[in-house]
Amino acid sequence: MKQYKKTRAVDDISFAIAKGSITGLLGGNGAGKTTTIAMIMGLVLPTSGRVAVLGHPMPAEASSVLGRMNFESPYVDMPMRLTVRQNLTVFGRLYAVEDLRARIDELAHDLDLVEFLDRANGKLSAGQKTRVALAKALINRPELLLLDEPTASLDPDTADWVREHLETYRRTNAATILLASHNMLEVERLCDRVIILKRGRIEEDDSPARIMARYSRDTLEEVFLDVARGRAQNDALRAPVSQEALSQEVMP
Amino acid sequence: MSELALHQGLSLNRIGAMILRYWYLLRSSWPRLLELMYWPVLQVITWGFLQTYIAQNANFFLRAGGTLIGAVILWDILFRGQLGFSISFLEEMWARNLGNLMMSPLKPIEFLLALMAMSLIRLAIGVIPMALLALVFFQFNFFGLGLPLIAFFCNLIFTSWAVGIFVSGLVLRQGLGAESIVWTLMFALMPLACVYYPVQVLPHWLQIVSWSLPPTYVFEGMRSLLIDHTFRADLMVQAFAINVVLLVASFAAFLALLKSARRHGSLLAGGE
Numbered sequence: 001m002k003q004y005k006k007t008r009a010v011d012d013i014s015f016a017i018a019k020g021s022i023t024g025l026l027g028g029n030g031a032g033k034t035t036t037i038a039m040i041m042g043l044v045l046p047t048s049g050r051v052a053v054l055g056h057p058m059p060a061e062a063s064s065v066l067g068r069m070n071f072e073s074p075y076v077d078m079p080m081r082l083t084v085r086q087n088l089t090v091f092g093r094l095y096a097v098e099d100l101r102a103r104i105d106e107l108a109h110d111l112d113l114v115e116f117l118d119r120a121n122g123k124l125s126a127g128q129k130t131r132v133a134l135a136k137a138l139i140n141r142p143e144l145l146l147l148d149e150p151t152a153s154l155d156p157d158t159a160d161w162v163r164e165h166l167e168t169y170r171r172t173n174a175a176t177i178l179l180a181s182h183n184m185l186e187v188e189r190l191c192d193r194v195i196i197l198k199r200g201r202i203e204e205d206d207s208p209a210r211i212m213a214r215y216s217r218d219t220l221e222e223v224f225l226d227v228a229r230g231r232a233q234n235d236a237l238r239a240p241v242s243q244e245a246l247s248q249e250v251m252p
Numbered sequence: 253m254s255e256l257a258l259h260q261g262l263s264l265n266r267i268g269a270m271i272l273r274y275w276y277l278l279r280s281s282w283p284r285l286l287e288l289m290y291w292p293v294l295q296v297i298t299w300g301f302l303q304t305y306i307a308q309n310a311n312f313f314l315r316a317g318g319t320l321i322g323a324v325i326l327w328d329i330l331f332r333g334q335l336g337f338s339i340s341f342l343e344e345m346w347a348r349n350l351g352n353l354m355m356s357p358l359k360p361i362e363f364l365l366a367l368m369a370m371s372l373i374r375l376a377i378g379v380i381p382m383a384l385l386a387l388v389f390f391q392f393n394f395f396g397l398g399l400p401l402i403a404f405f406c407n408l409i410f411t412s413w414a415v416g417i418f419v420s421g422l423v424l425r426q427g428l429g430a431e432s433i434v435w436t437l438m439f440a441l442m443p444l445a446c447v448y449y450p451v452q453v454l455p456h457w458l459q460i461v462s463w464s465l466p467p468t469y470v471f472e473g474m475r476s477l478l479i480d481h482t483f484r485a486d487l488m489v490q491a492f493a494i495n496v497v498l499l500v501a502s503f504a505a506f507l508a509l510l511k512s513a514r515r516h517g518s519l520l521a522g523g524e
Contacts (some may be wrong), residue, residue: 004517038520041355045514059514063261067357075520076351079277079343086276093269094356120280136352 002035002200003047009035010046011200017176017193022166024187024208025180026220027197028228033180034075036197037146040178041071054144065144067095072137073148077129080122084113084132087121088139095140107135110165126153134162138169145169147179151186159183163190184221194220196227203227262365266358270366274340275373288374292328292382299324300390318392319478320448325386325394326404326474327447329379330467331438333412334419336374337367338434341420345428354519360510364503367420368413375409400477403488404470407495411466412438414498421502421509425518446471466491466498 002010010032017023025033038044039051042059051058054065078087085104092100108114111131116124121132130153137145150166151159163186170177181187187194188208196204196211204211204227208220215223225231278284303320344350353363383394395401419437423430444458445467451459462468469491473484513519 043519044517077348079347079349081280082276090269090273094266094358
């Protein structure tokens with residue numbers, strides 16, 4: 001639980017994320033997604049309760065896990081005056097990445113950064129900055145990747161390409177990804193499991209297919225609107241999960 | 253596990269990475285480099301001319317060995333040392349990069365050590381031209397103070413770091429709304445540190461406060477060296493002892509403020 005003065009940002013939530021899975025964190029503005037991710041990262045201390053990452057309590061044993069995880073968030077930026085290569089060099093050294101030059105070249109190739117590696121970060125477009133931030137998030141080949149709106153400000157083509165990259169990264173590295181997003185199609189495509197937050201509490205926690213089936217909806221966006229507008233509390237709208245719906249469930 | 257445990261196992265590589273980060277920044281911005289030299293040069297010119305005027309018209313004590321210009325340069329070491337530390341820290345706030353650093357394996361103590369190293373680099377860029385200017389224009393050889401200069405320098409830089417650490421903790425906790433403290437706090441110490449006049453000038457009760465500040469010992473020591481040609485090692489030892497206490501206290505305050513920032517979510521906000 002996290003209480004800011006009179007506001008309860010996160011209220012009595014509890015979940016564990018399976019290794020190698022992609023979990024989506026959904027919710028409207030102020031639902032508690034960022035606070036939840038910040039507590040997992042150790043940037044915010046819970047008022048009560050505990051957070052453990054890769055088996056280590058946070059932030060007490062942060063030094064044991066921070067090198068094995070990474071994140072990308074619109075709430076932080078990379079230094080604007082440094083070039084992309086300089087930024088990645090600094091963070092690569094902070095994360096003690098071996099053969100850093102080769103790793104930067106690899107990421108530049110994978111994320112299509114080659115042509116502006118030596119350009120100042122401040123001179124990049126919003127989409128390019130997002131890709132650089134993603135490169136920083138992947139620099140240490142994290143076992144746990146926390147992403148807050150990873151495809152925001154990307155054109156549909158690049159966003160699709162980033163999603164594909166994330167899927168490949170998860171598959172090839174057996175990485176665990178926690179993803180906060182407002183893009184329901186993205187969540188449907190990427191996530192094995194979805195946690196929907198509302199006013200700091202967990203409203204739903206299941207696979208996308210099961211949740212859609214429970215609400216008798218065809219898309220997560222419709223479910224999201226049901227939850228946001230309080231229609232989820234009306235049991236009449238809920239339908240039992242059908243076998244057909246279950247067969248569509250995304251398997252890890 | 254205690255907060256202190258987070259600081260075990262220092263990594264020179266991570267400290268080096270942070271120094272590299274600030275070096276890239278300095279190198280890429282000529283206004284930043286110019287600013288490092290601009291104020292020290294302006295200071296030494298202004299006070300140098302004042303000293304020249306006083307020396308031509310005043311008594312022995314004011315003529316003695318460039319006490320004014322020496323005080324200006326030593327004050328600048330104290331002030332610029334703290335600014336060099338704090339501005340590097342503020343660069344992270346301005347760049348909204350603090351979250352990236354706090355989420356990385358960089359430990360708070362490594363971060364602070366990198367800031368200390370940067371304060372030395374920035375100080376060198378600012379103070380060396382200043383001292384050379386004093387030599388060329390006013391025939392005051394700052395480096396001629398000899399070995400005592402090392403004691404003066406160390407004590408001043410330790411105080412500047414202690415203030416820098418504390419102020420950075422405040423900015424971490426309060427956000428950029430507390431930025432003005434970075435620029436002003438050291439000036440609050442100026443009258444008490446007796447930069448340009450002896451401690452005896454102060455009322456007795458204020459002298460007690462003054463003697464609790466390490467820079468007071470340094471400026472008294474400098475006057476003793478320039479006027480009486482005596483190096484007061486006792487003053488330097490006392491200043492060093494107080495500095496140790498200040499550094500430990502400021503580090504403890506930084507950790508407490510960091511914990512408070514985590515509790516209040518200030519690391520995410522970062523702004524005003």
